[in-house]
Amino acid sequence: xxxxxxxxxxxxxxxxxxxxxxxxxxxxxxxxxxxxxxxxxxxxxxxxxxxxxxxxxxxxxxxxxxxxxxxxxxxxxxxxxxxxxxxxxxxxxxxxxxxxxxxxxxxxxxxxxxxxxxxxxxxxxxxxxxxxxxxxxxxxxxxxxxxxxxxxxxxxxxxxxxxxxxxxxxxxxxxxxxxxxxxxxxxxxxxxxxxxxxxxxxxxxxxxxxxxxxxxxxxxxxxxxxxxxxxxxxxxxxxxxxxxxxxxxxxxxxxxxxxxxxxxxxxxxxxxxxxxxxxxxxxxxxxxxxxxxxxxxxxxxxxxxxxxxxxxxxxxxxxxxxxxxxxxxxxxxxxxxxxxxxxxxxxxxxxxxxxxxxxxxxxxxxxxxxxxxxxxxxxxxxxxxxxxxxxxxxxxxxxxxxxxxxxxxxxxxxxxxxxxxxxxxxxxxxxxxxxxxxxxxxxxxxxxxxxxxxxxxxxxxxxxxxxxxxxxxxxxxxxxxxxxxxxxxxxxxxxxxxxxxxxxxxxxxxxxxxxxxxxxxxxxxxxxxxxxxxxxxxxxxxxxxxxxxxxxxxxxxxxxxxxxxxxxxxxxxxxxxxxxxxxxxxxxxxxxxxxxxxxxxxxxxxxxxxxxxxxxxxxxxxxxxxxxxxxxxxxxxxxxxxxxxxxxxxxxxxxxxxxxxxxxxxxxxxxxxxxxxxxxxxxxxxxxxxxxxxxxxxxxxxxxxxxxxxxxxxxxxxxxxxxxxxxxxxxxxxxxxxxxxxxxxxxxxxxxxxxxxxxxxxxxxxxxxxxxxxxxxxxxxxxxxxxxxxxxxxxxxxxxxxxx
Numbered sequence: 001x002x003x004x005x006x007x008x009x010x011x012x013x014x015x016x017x018x019x020x021x022x023x024x025x026x027x028x029x030x031x032x033x034x035x036x037x038x039x040x041x042x043x044x045x046x047x048x049x050x051x052x053x054x055x056x057x058x059x060x061x062x063x064x065x066x067x068x069x070x071x072x073x074x075x076x077x078x079x080x081x082x083x084x085x086x087x088x089x090x091x092x093x094x095x096x097x098x099x100x101x102x103x104x105x106x107x108x109x110x111x112x113x114x115x116x117x118x119x120x121x122x123x124x125x126x127x128x129x130x131x132x133x134x135x136x137x138x139x140x141x142x143x144x145x146x147x148x149x150x151x152x153x154x155x156x157x158x159x160x161x162x163x164x165x166x167x168x169x170x171x172x173x174x175x176x177x178x179x180x181x182x183x184x185x186x187x188x189x190x191x192x193x194x195x196x197x198x199x200x201x202x203x204x205x206x207x208x209x210x211x212x213x214x215x216x217x218x219x220x221x222x223x224x225x226x227x228x229x230x231x232x233x234x235x236x237x238x239x240x241x242x243x244x245x246x247x248x249x250x251x252x253x254x255x256x257x258x259x260x261x262x263x264x265x266x267x268x269x270x271x272x273x274x275x276x277x278x279x280x281x282x283x284x285x286x287x288x289x290x291x292x293x294x295x296x297x298x299x300x301x302x303x304x305x306x307x308x309x310x311x312x313x314x315x316x317x318x319x320x321x322x323x324x325x326x327x328x329x330x331x332x333x334x335x336x337x338x339x340x341x342x343x344x345x346x347x348x349x350x351x352x353x354x355x356x357x358x359x360x361x362x363x364x365x366x367x368x369x370x371x372x373x374x375x376x377x378x379x380x381x382x383x384x385x386x387x388x389x390x391x392x393x394x395x396x397x398x399x400x401x402x403x404x405x406x407x408x409x410x411x412x413x414x415x416x417x418x419x420x421x422x423x424x425x426x427x428x429x430x431x432x433x434x435x436x437x438x439x440x441x442x443x444x445x446x447x448x449x450x451x452x453x454x455x456x457x458x459x460x461x462x463x464x465x466x467x468x469x470x471x472x473x474x475x476x477x478x479x480x481x482x483x484x485x486x487x488x489x490x491x492x493x494x495x496x497x498x499x500x501x502x503x504x505x506x507x508x509x510x511x512x513x514x515x516x517x518x519x520x521x522x523x524x525x526x527x528x529x530x531x532x533x534x535x536x537x538x539x540x541x542x543x544x545x546x547x548x549x550x551x552x553x554x555x556x557x558x559x560x561x562x563x564x565x566x567x568x569x570x571x572x573x574x575x576x577x578x579x580x581x582x583x584x585x586x587x588x589x590x591x592x593x594x595x596x597x598x599x600x601x602x603x604x605x606x607x608x609x610x611x612x613x614x615x616x617x618x619x620x621x622x623x624x625x626x627x628x629x630x631x632x633x634x635x636x637x638x639x640x641x642x643x644x645x646x647x648x649x650x651x652x653x654x655x656x657x658x659x660x661x662x663x664x665x666x667x668x669x670x671x672x673x674x675x676x677x678x679x680x681x682x683x684x685x686x687x688x689x690x691x692x693x694x695x696x697x698x699x700x701x702x703x704x705x706x707x708x709x710x711x712x713x714x715x716x717x718x719x720x721x722x723x724x725x726x727x728x729x730x731x732x733x734x735x736x737x738x739x740x741x742x743x744x745x746x747x748x749x750x751x752x753x754x755x756x757x758x759x760x761x762x763x764x765x766x767x768x769x770x771x772x773x774x775x776x777x778x779x780x781x782x783x784x785x786x787x788x789x790x791x792x793x794x795x796x797x798x799x800x801x802x803x804x
Contacts, residue, residue: 002023002024002058003023003024003029003032003056003057003058004021004022004023004024004056004057004058004059004060004066005021005022005023005024005032005038005053005055005056005069006019006020006021006053006054006055006056006057007019007020007021007022007038007040007051007052007053007054007069008020008051008052008054008098008099008102009040009042009049009050009051009099010049010050010051010099010103011042011043011049014785014786015097015099015100015785016097016782017091017097017098017778017782019054020040020042020051020062021060021061021062021066022038022040022066022067022068022069023066023067023068023069024056024068024069025068025069025147027147027148027150027151028069028072028147028150028151030151031072031150031151031154031155032053032056032069032072033053033056033076033077034053034054034055034056034077034081034084035052035053035077035078035079035080035081035083035084036052036053036072036073036074036076036077036078037050037051037052037053037072037073037074037078038050038051038052038053038069038070038071038072038073039051039069039070039071039072039073040067040069040070041067041070046067048070048071050073051099052078052079052084052099052102054084071150072150072154074164075118075150075153075154075157075162075164076154076157076158076164078106079102079105079106079381080381080383082415082418083102083105083379083381084102085418086101086105086379086411086414086415086418087101087102087105089414090404090406090411091404092774092778093406093410093798094403094404094405094406094796094798095405095711095777095778095781095796095797095798096403096404096405096781096796097403097781100403100404101404104376104379104404105379107356107357107360108353108356117138117139117140117164118138118139118153118156118157118162118163118164119137119138119162119163119164120133120137120138120161120162121160121161121162121163122160122161122162123161124156124161128152132149132152132153139153176248176249177220177221177222177248177249178220178221178222178246178247178248178249179218179219179220179221179246179247179248179249180213180218180219180221180224180235180238180244180245180246180247181213181218181244181245181247182210182211182213182214182243182244182245183242183243183244183245184210184242184243185214186211186214189207189210189211189243190207190211192207192241192243193207202230202234203234203237203238203241205229205230206230206234206235206237206238206243206244207243209228209230210238210243210244218247218249220249221235221246261334261338262338262339262341263335263338263339265303265306265307265310266300266303266452268300268303268304268307269300269448269450269452271299271447271448271449271450272299272300272303272304272448272452274446275291275293275304275446275448276304276307276308276311278291278444278446279291279304279308279387279422279424280308280311280312282421282422283308283311283312283315283317283386283387283421283422284315286420286421287420287421287422288413288416288417288419288420288421288422288423289422289423289444290413290416290422290423290425290437290442290443290444291422291423291424291425291443291444291445291446292393292425292426292427292430292434292435292437292438292443292444292445292446293424293425293426293427293446293448294427294428294430294435294438294445294446294447294448294688295426295427295428295447295448295449296428296448296449296450296451296457296657296686297428297451297457297653297654297656297657297658297661298451298452298453298455298457298657298660298661299428299448299449299450299451299452300448300451300452301391301426301428301448302332302335302391303452304424304426304448305321305389305391305424305426306335306336306339308387308389308424309321309336309339309340309370309387309389310339310340312386312387313340313343313369313370313386315386316384317369317384317385317386317387317421318369318370318371318382318383318384318385318386319369319370319371319385319386319387319388319389320370320371320377320378320380320382320385320387320388320389320412320415321336321370321371321372321373321388321389321390321391322373322374322375322377322378322388322389322390322391322398322408322412323372323373323374323391323392324374324375324391324392324395324397324398325374325395325397325615331599331620331621332372332391333346333372336370336372340369340370342368343368343369343370344368344370344371344372345359345360345362345363345368345370345371345372345380346359346371346372346373347359347360347363347371347372347373347374347376347377347380348373348374348377349374349376350593350595360380360381363380363381363382364381366383369382374397375397375398375400375408378408378411378412378415379411384419385415385416385419385421386419386421387421387422387423387424388412388415388416388421388422388423388424389423389424389426390408390409390412390423390424390425390426391426391427392426392427393409393425393426393427393430393431393434394427394429394430394431394434394650396647396801396802399800399801403795405795405796405797405798405800407799409425409434425443428653428654428657428688429649429650429653429654429688430688431646432646432692432695432696432699432705432706433705433706435692436696436706437706451661453661453662453663455660455663455665455666457656457657457660457686458628458656458659458660458665458666458667458668459667459668460656460668460669460670460683460684460685460686461480461667461668461669461670462670462672462675462680462684463478463480463481463669463670463671463672463675464672464673464675465478465632465671465672465673466673468480468671475571475575476567476568476571476631476632477571477572477575477631478669478671480669481629481631481669481671482575482576484627484629484667484669485572485576485579485609485627485629486576488608488626488627489576489578489579489608491626492624493624493625493626493627493664494602494605494607494608494609494610494622494624494625494626494627495608495609495610495625495626495627495628495629496609496610496612496616496620496625496627496628496629496655496658496659497568497572497609497610497611497612497628497629497630497631498612498613498614498616498617498628498629498630498631498651498655499564499565499568499611499612499613499631499632507525507526507527507528507560508526508528508535508546508547508558508559508560509558509559510550510552510553510555510557510558510559511555511557511558511559512550512553512555512557513550513552513553513555515550515551515552515553515558517535517547517551519537519539519540519542520542521537521540521542521754521755521756521757522537522539522540522542522752522754522755522756522757523752523753523754523755524537524538524539524752524755526542526544527564528546528560528564529566529587530566530567530570533545533546534546535547539752539755539756540755540756565583565585565587565611565612565613566583566587568611568631569581569583569611572609572611579608579609580606580607580608580609581607581608581609581611582598582601582602582606582607582609582610582611583611583612584598584610584611584612584613584615584616585612585613585615586613589615595615598610599620602622603622605624610625614651616655616658617651617654617655617658620658621658621661622658622661623661623662623663623664624662624664625658625659625660625661625666626659626660626664626665626666626667627659627666627667627668627669628655628656628658628659628666628667628668628669629668629669629670629671630652630655630668630669630670630671630672631671632671632672632673633648633652633670633671633672633674633680634648634672634673634674634677636648636651637674637677637679641802641803642699642702642704642802642803643801643802645677645678645679645695645698646679646695648677648679648680648683649679649680649682649683649688649691649695652670652679652680652683653683653686653688655668656668656670656683656686670683670684678691678694679691679695682694703743703766704766705799707768708743708766708767708768709766709767709768709799710764710765710766710767710799710800711764711765711767711773711777711796711797711798711799711800712762712763712764712765712796712797712800712803713727713730713762713763713764713765713780713794713795713796713797714750714760714761714762714793714794714795714797715727715730715747715760715761715762715763715792715793715794716758716759716760716761716792716793716794717758717759717791717792717793718757718758718759718791719759719791720753720754720759722791722792723758723759723760723761723792724747724749724759724761726761726787726792726794727746727747727761727762727763728747730747730763730780730784730794731744731746731747731763733776733780734763734765734773734776734780737770737772737773737775737776738765738767738770738772738773739767739769739770741767741768741769742765742766742767742770742773743765743766743767744763744764744765744766745763745764745765745766745803746761746762746763746764747761747762747763748761748762749761749762750762758793762803764800764803777796780794780796781794781796
């Protein structure tokens with residue numbers, strides 16, 4: 001009976017979530033599996049395109065003549081059964097195409113242009129090696145490979161005789177090192193010794209060494225040269241005489257090669273012990289319960305995670321731990337690797353292509369049982385997962401801002417239901433959505449209310465900058481903050497300063513005519529960067545020279561306004577000349593490993609003050625930091641975003657928690673032009689529950705999440721009139737399927753209406769129950785694809801984090 005493959009195809013100009021039927025060639029009947037990538041003919045011209053096999057069936061839905069699969073791209077499934085199911089759910093959940101979801105799950109090394117080789121890892125029949133590999137150990141294969149040879153390769157793959165290696169522009173090749181192995185048997189080597197002159201003692205020693213290696217792992221050449229008395233010349237002599245061979249062996253790239261200090265379990269507080277006990281109990285009964293660990297900063301959430309992971313590993317299961325962004329990864333990875341060592345694999349965007357490739361293969365080969373990583377690590381090919389942990393669950397970086405626009409929390413919960421394992425969502429300031437679910441009993445709330453060092457949370461002093469500016473009009477530093485910084489410097493203690501903005505200055509403006517230098521591609525002012533002596537756009541990347549005169553009126557009265565990290569650093573160095581200052585923002589952390597190096601320098605007391613943007617607010621743990629200063633607490637409050645107060649409260653609470661984490665008492669000074677704002681007042685009191693109740697009331701009055709579900713449609717085009725026209729057309733399509741209870745905002749231009757010479761309009765739908773909405777949005781996703789040929793881009797975002 002012929003077999004039919006259901007294939008989801010990748011047609012860039014016209015995607016679809018409907019799989020197409022293709023006939024499986026007879027030669028591949030026993031080899032082909034769901035999850036493999038294949039090349040198939042598509043359309044009138046039968047052009048070859050890539051696709052994923054969703055399933056193999058006996059019956060076709062198509063009544064005409066089926067086209068056969070042209071070639072198989074993988075020798076084994078690129079995605080397993082779980083990820084296939086997840087891709088279908090993700091496409092529906094995020095209003096995306098399933099092919100996009102599948103490719104998002106793969107490591108970038110498998111999505112780029114690459115070549116593949118099949119490499120022998122075990123002995124095979126010599127005749128087969130001669131016919132298939134031409135006597136070599138490696139074979140390059142692609143879509144043009146003969147089907148019979150492809151079938152033989154698949155059989156060898158299943159037997160563990162070969163492995164497939166991806167080569168991507170020389171960036172993701174398998175790392176290979178030189179090793180040596182004996183080329184003769186023990187007896188043959190002994191016979192070679194009898195032919196040596198008596199004076200050839202070094203050669204005799206080499207033969208003895210080679211005899212000791214028989215039936216042992218091949219040592220690396222570099223180890224032989226450093227750990228024995230043999231030289232390269234000795235090894236060359238042995239090779240020339242046929243006693244030994246130099247062979248290539250695979251070596252993993254280690255993203256964290258330096259020795260990690262082993263750490264032991266810490267004694268738990270009663271609250272920590274209760275939390276661990278509750279989660280571990282859920283793992284034992286295979287419950288997919290979601291636990292929200294609401295723990296104040298310094299309450300030991302990480303130790304709860306580590307001891308839970310330990311319990312899961314003892315059950316023979318694996319663990320997945322998500323951290324919000326690369327800035328948090330160095331310290332967290334250090335702690336996890338310190339506890340679980342080589343069992344840990346790390347996945348985040350800061351790794352090189354080769355490192356990501358190696359880590360992914362370690363997970364796939366079940367050589368790693370704990371995965372730590374940022375957002376995309378939620379798709380790691382772990383099996384038998386026992387717990388999924390999401391640290392700092394409130395962070396916006398867990399939401400992807402391009403298709404598929406998924407939230408890692410939703411994917412984590414889906415995977416927990418698949419594996420019947422619990423999820424831990426941890427935060428000192430949980431998102432309102434998560435806290436509301438805990439209040440309703442959808443999640444189980446676990447509270448950690450005490451710091452593990454028994455120290456109180458640091459006292460927060462609010463400085464009204466409206467008053468401070470009357471004394472020092474041009475300074476970013478109030479007298480209170482400046483005095484406190486000098487005091488810590490004298491005591492040999494450290495300080496952290498937060499400024500939620502990078503660059504030297506917000507913008508430049510002419511004091512004569514009011515001209516502000518704008519980006520030519522976007523509706524946003526350019527930002528001054530003194531390190532590159534240029535004006536930059538943080539949206540499209542446009543860069544130009546700093547003007548000396550006003551381009552509008554040619555006046556020389558063009559001045560810098562606003563405050564950036566570079567400007568604050570320069571001012572602080574002038575005010576406290578003997579202070580050693582480290583600046584941490586996007587500009588100083590572009591290079592690989594820059595985060596970890598800066599944090600290590602600060603931890604080693606190479607600096608007194610760490611000045612930075614949001615990335616310093618979370619997860620950092622330094623015992624000698626006793627002062628935290630917030631230079632402008634109001635930055636986010638003025639944004640046209642219904643989550644502005646929540647983000648401000650979270651940021652202030654998180655950064656305040658960096659002070660006094662060890663034995664020394666901490667203090668926090670917050671400078672604000674709006675000190676009476678409720679978010680700032682609740683942050684001053686470290687009162688999350690008070691803020692939660694107040695903000696929930698505000699959201700209820702405004703009809704915002706978590707009281708409403710939301711969907712955002714974004715329409716863009718190089719011509720503003722066409723973008724507006726298309727957005728009104730789509731709005732007219734939506735209204736007939738919505739009930740009177742749904743609220744439609746827009747179409748309106750986005751707050752920054754033009755970015756990179758495209759005009760953006762948006763429609764926001766707020767609703768509680770709209771049974772026809774999902775089908776209509778899926779229809780819009782399909783039908784508007786043709787508009788992309790005319791310059792339109794239309795995006796759908798389910799539960800967006802902001803409407804700006």
